[in-house]
Amino acid sequence: MKMEVWSNLGSILATLIFIRSVVREYFPRELCDLFSKSLRRLLGMVSSYISVVIEENDGMKVSEVYEAVQTYLSARSSSAAERLKLKKPKNSRDFTFSMDSNQRISDKFEDIKVRWAFHSIELSQKTRSPWNPGSDEKRYYELKFHKKHKHKIFSEYLPHVITEGKNLELRSRNRKIYTNEYRYWTSVVFDHPATFGTLALETEQKQEILEDLERFSKAEKYYRQVGRAWKRGYLLYGPPGTGKSSMIAAMANFLDYDIYDLELTQVKNNTELRKLLVATTNKSIIVIEDIDCSLDLSDRKKKKKPEKDSEEKEKPSEPSKPEENEPKEDSKVTLSGVLNFTDGLWSCCGSERLFVFTTNHIDRLDPALLRSGRMDKHILLTFCKFGAFKTLARNYLSIEDHELFPEIQDLMEAVEMTPADVAEHLMKTSGNPTSALQSLIEALRDAKERRATAPLNGSISEENTSATAQGEA
Numbered sequence: 001m002k003m004e005v006w007s008n009l010g011s012i013l014a015t016l017i018f019i020r021s022v023v024r025e026y027f028p029r030e031l032c033d034l035f036s037k038s039l040r041r042l043l044g045m046v047s048s049y050i051s052v053v054i055e056e057n058d059g060m061k062v063s064e065v066y067e068a069v070q071t072y073l074s075a076r077s078s079s080a081a082e083r084l085k086l087k088k089p090k091n092s093r094d095f096t097f098s099m100d101s102n103q104r105i106s107d108k109f110e111d112i113k114v115r116w117a118f119h120s121i122e123l124s125q126k127t128r129s130p131w132n133p134g135s136d137e138k139r140y141y142e143l144k145f146h147k148k149h150k151h152k153i154f155s156e157y158l159p160h161v162i163t164e165g166k167n168l169e170l171r172s173r174n175r176k177i178y179t180n181e182y183r184y185w186t187s188v189v190f191d192h193p194a195t196f197g198t199l200a201l202e203t204e205q206k207q208e209i210l211e212d213l214e215r216f217s218k219a220e221k222y223y224r225q226v227g228r229a230w231k232r233g234y235l236l237y238g239p240p241g242t243g244k245s246s247m248i249a250a251m252a253n254f255l256d257y258d259i260y261d262l263e264l265t266q267v268k269n270n271t272e273l274r275k276l277l278v279a280t281t282n283k284s285i286i287v288i289e290d291i292d293c294s295l296d297l298s299d300r301k302k303k304k305k306p307e308k309d310s311e312e313k314e315k316p317s318e319p320s321k322p323e324e325n326e327p328k329e330d331s332k333v334t335l336s337g338v339l340n341f342t343d344g345l346w347s348c349c350g351s352e353r354l355f356v357f358t359t360n361h362i363d364r365l366d367p368a369l370l371r372s373g374r375m376d377k378h379i380l381l382t383f384c385k386f387g388a389f390k391t392l393a394r395n396y397l398s399i400e401d402h403e404l405f406p407e408i409q410d411l412m413e414a415v416e417m418t419p420a421d422v423a424e425h426l427m428k429t430s431g432n433p434t435s436a437l438q439s440l441i442e443a444l445r446d447a448k449e450r451r452a453t454a455p456l457n458g459s460i461s462e463e464n465t466s467a468t469a470q471g472e473a
């Protein structure tokens with residue numbers, strides 16, 4: 001009896017599905033949709049399984065969810081599916097597998113078993129999407145699971161699939177460095193070799209920065225819990241050649257983030273700046289190098305206070321709120337525009353982003369940029385100390401120790417030399433560490449001598465010498 005009911009039901013459903021395909025071919029779209037809806041409702045009533053469909057097209061672009069599901073499943077399908085498609089996406093380092101049409105694979109989440117299927121349907125001229133008339137196929141993934149797991153699938157499994165898929169995508173693609181040309185970002189593959197291993201820093205400072213970055217990258221829940229956008233600001237400051245740009249590259253390599261190198265002088269006004277921000281992706285470092293040079297802070301201050309007598313002009317201007325200084329017309333990038341970019345409501349339109357500003361002159365920055373909470377971490381990169389020198393010696397000369405090290409250590413305590421200049425000496429004679437170290441010692445001795453002969457109140461200018469006496473730079 002039971003068998004009979006099922007077989008009758010089966011033939012009714014088969015008939016309905018057949019009718020639907022006929023309706024699709026010959027009747028208006030509205031009627032097809034209505035019929036499909038009713039059919040789905042009927043199927044839902046008799047089946048204890050639920051199907052979720054994830055379509056490729058989401059209006060005018062490929063759906064992000066579809067892409068994440070595709071990547072997630074491609075990692076699983078290489079072992080589970082019977083027929084696969086092999087491809088190498090444009091932005092990817094590796095070959096990837098994807099399911100072929102009508103292939104199915106199963107997946108397990110905790111103790112729940114689900115089934116995925118991939119479908120590709122040829123579209124007739126009539127049924128092509130108006131958004132994408134060039135596409136002659138409709139592609140979608142179908143997820144099937146038991147009704148009783150509905151809540152867990154929607155609240156935990158699907159978010160897990162999407163996050164995992166996006167992470168896999170990020171890991172397999174080539175990282176990029178973007179720069180802005182007027183209103184748009186253009187990119188090239190980012191393949192900078194700097195890492196925290198090659199960066200010459202005192203061990204404690206390096207450890208602190210690494211821990212900070214690691215904590216940030218794992219703190220999504222924490223940021224949500226405390227009601228803050230998941231972003232962090234770093235201000236790297238110090239003399240030229242101390243490793244600010246190298247550190248940004250090392251950060252990107254450590255976190256596996258893209259870099260957006262924002263050239264503020266190319267941005268017309270605050271509105272363009274906001275558009276550029278909105279166009280950046282998550283998991284990225286947004287960099288403004290030499291912030292003191294990119295933003296004409298002094299000019300803004302002059303604008304605010306029209307006329308002063310000569311005595312007043314000598315005095316340093318009072319720090320003031322950036323909003324007060326904004327020019328009336330939206331004609332250029334202002335400090336408040338930059339602060340809104342990093343801090344304002346728009347800054348939370350993405351997540352997992354670092355904002356890194358660099359400067360050689362922290363004293364020239366507007367206090368509004370420096371106030372606590374704005375740039376979360378201020379990092380001073382300075383002259384090479386012995387700990388940092390040992391990293392350079394290891395990298396450039398492949399040595400851990402040398403009889404000349406004690407003399408170098410003494411000299412470095414008395415003389416300031418940037419890591420860039422130390423590296424120059426170490427590169428001079430490849431394959432002969434002793435003569436490279438001797439060349440460095442000579443330069444350090446020269447600097448020490450200059451300090452001894454320099455007038456007491458005179459300082460050796462940064463521009464004229466690469467190594468200066470401690471405390472006089």
Ligand SMILES: Nc1ncnc2c1ncn2[C@@H]1O[C@H](COP(=O)(O)OP(=O)(O)OP(=O)(O)O)[C@@H](O)[C@H]1O
Nearest residue numbers: 198199200239240241242243244245246419420423
């Ligand atoms: N701390 C460092 N560790 C390793 N290499 C360094 C370090 N600092 C500088 N260098 C070397 O010196 C070169 C210049 O360094 P970098 O461009 O990072 O300096 P910077 O602080 O950004 O200078 P600027 O202020 O002029 O932009 C790099 O190519 C790098 O090889």
Ligand SMILES: [Mg+2]
Nearest residue numbers: 244245246289
């Ligand atoms: Mg630099």
